[in-house]
Structure formats: C-alpha cells, structure tokens
Amino acid sequence: MTESIEESKLEIVMFPWLAFGHLIPYMNLSNELAKRGHKISFLLPKNAEVRLQKLNLYPNLITLHKLTMPHVHGLPYGAETTADVPGSLESLLATAFDEMYGEVKSFLQNLKPHFVFFDFAYWIPDLALEIGGIKTLCYKVVSPAVTSIALIRSSVKTTFMASTAAELVKPPPDYPSTTVVLRESEAKLLSFLFHEYGKGVTFYERSKKGMTGCNAIGVKTCREIEGTFCDYIATQFEKPVLYTGPVLAEPTKGPLEEHGLSDWLEKFEAGSVVFCAFRSQMILEKKQFQQLVLGFELTELPFLLVVKPPEGTNSVEEALPEGFKERVQEKGLILDCWVPQLEILSHKSVGCFVTH
Template sequence: MGDDQLHVVMFPFFAFGHVSPFIQLSNKLSSHGVRISFFTIPGFIPRIENLLIPSPTTQIIPLQLSPSLGLPPDIAGTFDLPPSEAIKLITAIDLTQPQVKSLLSDLKPDFVLFDFAQHWLPSLASELGIKAMLFIVFSAIACAYVVAPSRLAGVDGNPTVDDLRKPPQGFPMRFGYEHIAADHSNLIKTFQARTNLFHYESFNESPNNFFRVQEAFNSSTAIVIKTCFEMEGLYLDFLKSQIHKPFILTGPLVPAEPPSSVVLNDEDWTKWLAQFSAKSVVFCSFGSETFLTKEQISELALGLELTGIPFLFVLNFPAKVNAEAELKHALPVGFLERTKERGRVHIGWVPQQLILGHDSVGCYLCHAGFSSLIEGLVNDCQLVLLPIKSDQFFNSMLMCENGILKAGIEVNRRDQDGYFGKEDIFTAVKTIMVEVEKEPGKSIRLNQKKWHKFLREKDVQEKFISNMVAEMKKILVHNPLVD
C-alpha cells in the first residue's frame, strides 16, 4: 500500500436501504485505490460479503449489539424486525460508542463516513484525529424538504401535518403544479406529510432523527451526498446555502455491470421472461422493506390485470408475518388463474438488477427509492412510481412529469389517505407503455432516454469518484473554505 493511500471507515445505519449505498460507494472508492473498513453487525455480514467487490484492502468489521435491548444476536438489520420495533436499532447504535472508539483508535483511518443515526460520531472521531463526514444516502430534494435547518423556522415545537405540507423557507419551487403560490402553499399531500412526522418523534428519550441530522450537519468535516448537480442542482444549492460545510458529491452511484459470468441462471426465470417480446414486461417491485397493505396489493393486482400487459409482481412482507397466508388473502379472487398466461407473482428476493436488464423488461413500477430509480434508468426501463413513505415522495416529485427530470409518471392518489385504485395503476402504465406517441407519454420517454444516456456514460460517472478522492486528499491537508 502506498503512503498516500486513503483509508475510509464506512458506518451505515443497519437497514439495507442505507447499507446498500455505503456498499456501492465502497466498491467505487476501492477501485480508485482507497482502503475500506466496513462496520456492520454479524447478521448483515453474509449479505455485505455478497455485494462488496473482493479486495485485499477491503475488510468487514463486526459490531456487537448490546443484549440489553433484547434484539436477536444474529439480527440482519431492520429487515428482521417488525416496523414498530425497527427504531430500537437507533438506540442499539448509540450503545456501540465504546466499541467504535476502540476500533477507530486501532484502525487509525483518515476518514469515517457515517449515517444519520450516529450524530455523536464526529466528536468521538475528532478526539482521535479522524475526519468524520455525514454520508447522505437520500436524494438532495428529500433532504432539502424534510431536514433542512430552515424546516423548523417559525414552528413552535414539533411540526404538524399542516406544517409539513408546506416546504421549508427558501425551498426551490420549480414545479409544474399551478396551485403552488409564492406564499408557500401546500406542496405535498396530507398523507405524504403524515408519513414524515416520524422524523420528529423520539423513542425512549433518544434524540429524534431531525435532531440527529442537525447535529451531524453541524459537526461533520464535510457532507457527502449521493447525487450530482446535473440531476439535483437546485436542491444542492439550497442545501449549501443552509449548511455551511463543504459538499462532496458521489454522483448517483450507478451500479456496476454484473460480471459476464453472472447471468439470470435460474432456468425458470429465464424461460418465463424469454417468452415475451422486447421491452414488453412490467416489473413491479417495492424493495425488501417497503410493505403494502392488503387493499394496495389487491388494487395493484387488478390494475396490472387491466393493462393486458405481461407483468412480474414481487412482494415482501414484514418480519414475523406469514407471507403466503397474507398474499392469499390480499390477491383478488381468481386473479392468478385469469393472468396465468402473462403474469407471475413472487414473494421474497429476486435478482433485481438482472431482471431489470433482461431484454423483455420495459417498465419498472416501484416505490421510488432513489437507488431503484437509478437502476431503472440505467437499464432503460420506463418508470411508473408509487411512493409509499418518507423520501420516496420527493424522489418521485423530482423524477416525474411535473418535476425537474420529467422521466417517469406517478400513480395518482387521494390526498387524505393516499388511496389509489386499479384505474390509477392502469392509467399510469398505459400512458408510457401503450400511448407512446401521445402526450405526456411521448415527452416522458424522450426524457427517460436522456437520463439513461447520462447514467451510462462511464467516464462521467467515474469522474465523480475521482473528484471525491481528490477532495478527501485536500481535506487531509487543510479543511477547504466553504463556497
């Protein structure tokens, strides 16, 4: 190892939606000669090992969770907990501080990249002469709307649903919604605001998420964020005006091409997908930790049936739930029989990247997780978005026809409770899969091609990482002045 080789510790929150971007960034930094030490819990190690590119300069280091919270010793993050108990992992992370300090003291890395929950880490790292940088794994637009410091300006106590329907002071208002006025009228729907209240709620006297993020903003050496100016310049400029720290952009962290030896080698999957023409199948999936209600599953299924288009419908259910029984109760009577020639329903994990890259898959109906959106665009899929919680609403706002990128379409939902029906699913899919020569489908497809091309430009994407490495080396010499 050269004397100038950087050593970076990665310390994500223990949920796969957080761990995955840390893995993606680790792989890209490793390919640029950076040494990586990855902190996680034992139950997560097999999944991380499967996704981290093997390197003699990359290691996974386990942290032991305190038994005082009653969490299983082999827990694999939030995936193994019912949603109501997942917040326990934030307290569990707080209790790792002595371990983390001991490990950092031994490892002596140049930097530690940490997640929102570890607001205490910069102070701890500073005692050891280590630079700590908050890695924001969400889009800039979501961060700008939900946790910008000005979010609580003029709010007495915790924000209400009505408060959260309005953007924070100074938030860029470049949207196609005609009802948005200069006086900061409601920008998001009631049900969307309601699902974001949890950021301001505390658990067992533990600091809430908003407080943790503000502390991290204030004490970080720099802010690392998974985006780029090409896609989110307006929101990055807003964040920089609010958070007076250097910003380092990783780019959208386009997933690496699967090795040529990796194929969709499940004969059943390959045979089923191969029977359909190019770009004709709708792949409908909501990730491993976004769960649908019985009513939502039923309406989605009926909407897919109405389209007449081939589909693969993938579902996951919370821990400790009988998934087979839940699915049986949720699917409409006769649905499987009526769609058996062109549809398939699957519970659990699927090789998502390989399925999205299959010639027959042309549409990705998903929850608008930022990584999922990037995967869909990279694989040249049309995007139908059905955001369910938190940052997903803002990702969809960025991506869809009224936003900046205008490269997808969002399923229409009711204001108060977020209800959508089969006709809403049918209309969204039809717009970009059937009525391709009509507006808005035609314009959406043109924009989708534009962003697909941008994300496939390897030299552009690699430059984000080389710039990041250069910025970190500068920081080691002296903390750069904020723009």
C-alpha cells in the same frame, strides 16, 4: 515520488445504516475509492457480509469488518438488517445499531482513520472529536430535494401535528424550487420523522444531528442534476457538500438463481414484464397494497412485485385480495425479501420499472 503518492492515500471507515439500500451504495462508493488506491474498512453485521462480499471488487483494499449486533428485547434473534424485520420493529433495530457504540469506538481508536463515512449513526461526529484526528462525512443516499424538504423545517412535533395541510406543503424558507414540492398526501407522510427511531431519538433527530455535526456532507448525485438543492443544503448546514455521482455497480451477467427468478423471467417475451420494488422502510397499508396488485392485474402483463408485508399483516400472501392468486397464477410473482435489482433490470424480459 512513490513515497509522496503513498502518503496521499486515505484510510476510510464506512459505517452505513443496516438496510441494503444503504449498505450497497456504500459498497459501490468503497469500490470507487479503492480504485483510486484508498484503503477502506467497512463495518457491517455478519449476516450482511455474504451479500456484500460479492460486490467487493478490491478485496486487497476493502476489508469487511464484522460487528457483533447486541440483542435487544423484542427483536427476533439473528435480526441484523431491515430485511430481517417488519417496519414496526425497525426502531428496535436502530437501538441495537446504537448499542454498537462501544465496539465502533474501540475500532476507531485502534485504527485512527482519516475519515468515517456514515448516515444514521448520528453519534459518530462527537465520537470522532473525542478520539481526535478523524474527519467525518455524512453520506446521504437519498435525493437532496427530499433531504431539504424533510430536514430543514421545525423539529417540534407539536408544531408539525398542529399544521394545516397548506402549511405542511409549504417548502422551507429559501427553498430553491417551486415545482419539486410535496402534495398534501405526501406532506402528511412526513409525520414519520417524529416517530422514535432508536431509544430516545426520533428519525428527524437521528438524521439532522448527523448532518449538523459532521465535517462535510456527501451526496449520491451530480451537480448538473441536483446542484441547486445541494447548494441549498450547503448554505443551511454551513458546510461543504461533496458530489460522488450516481456511483452505480456494474450489473453482473450471471443467472438470477435466487427465488427462481431466472426461470420465471425466461417464461415471458422481451420487454413484457413490469418490475416494481420499494425500499425496505416503505410499508404500505393493506388497502394500498391491494389496490397496487389489482392495478398490476388490470395491465394483463406479467409483473414482479418486491414489497414488505403491509401494515398489520404477517405476509404479503395473507394480504392479497380474494381470488387474486387464482386469477393471476404464475403471471404475477410477489416477494417480500431483498432481490438483485440491477440484474433484474438488465434482464431482457423486463420492460417497465415502478418504484417510489
């Protein structure tokens, strides 16, 4: 019986995109799989190891394997995640990511895992076929509705650019909802899909090739909430869609020492702080950023805003409206780096969360 149980355990490799909004959900999933006795090899750049190892609840089963990021001309030296670069340089980061192909290939050839879980490394399915005996799962951390609207449409950039606003908001054929749809302003933002994201590949191609070539698609949700969209994806891509559930980490109880967050939050009454955070790829225009912070000022509530520097600026501070810092003083804290969201949300002072 013991031998049979041991034989049922899986060897899994995790290879997520180089953004903490991807790395952390993959680590949370790794913990859930390790809890069930499966062995995980987690591929990541060395600078991300320090942050991720704190979240590793099963170090006897989850091994963090550090990859060497090749330097790409135009990238700052030492840049290894989206937290290290402005949005304008993420395509170069994706190029460096793809140039780890050889190192990843050698690792998989030596390990011969049962599965590789990936998202942005669209070349993983072909690589797994070349090596043989490895199944691939494209694990999506974004909403299935977003995936459906964004990827199940024409891949031709000229078709998109020539489309009218009414055509852009129209959902793809057989899309299962009349209410979860795009507004015109949102539909226009889909143009980012056709921007280069790595050498010779667009964001659209990177995302869709991975989903098309994998053996199965994984989703960070549950059937009861988004089952109709997942069924739609399964039909369109003709492969199984597997649910992991939300897979959230347990909030830690320790103090928020980074950036003096603990001391800052303790200044305010329970439930009074507005916390706003956008993902690292969400880059606002300067005007949008200014309207956002002016809106928080008008609430007259303390606020914590975590956002990348707006387009065309080097820092959030230089983009602030005139006189804003003097008016708000210590009531508003604006950061342009990664913060521990769960720990902030669990703090007694936080009463409202704003995100995209």
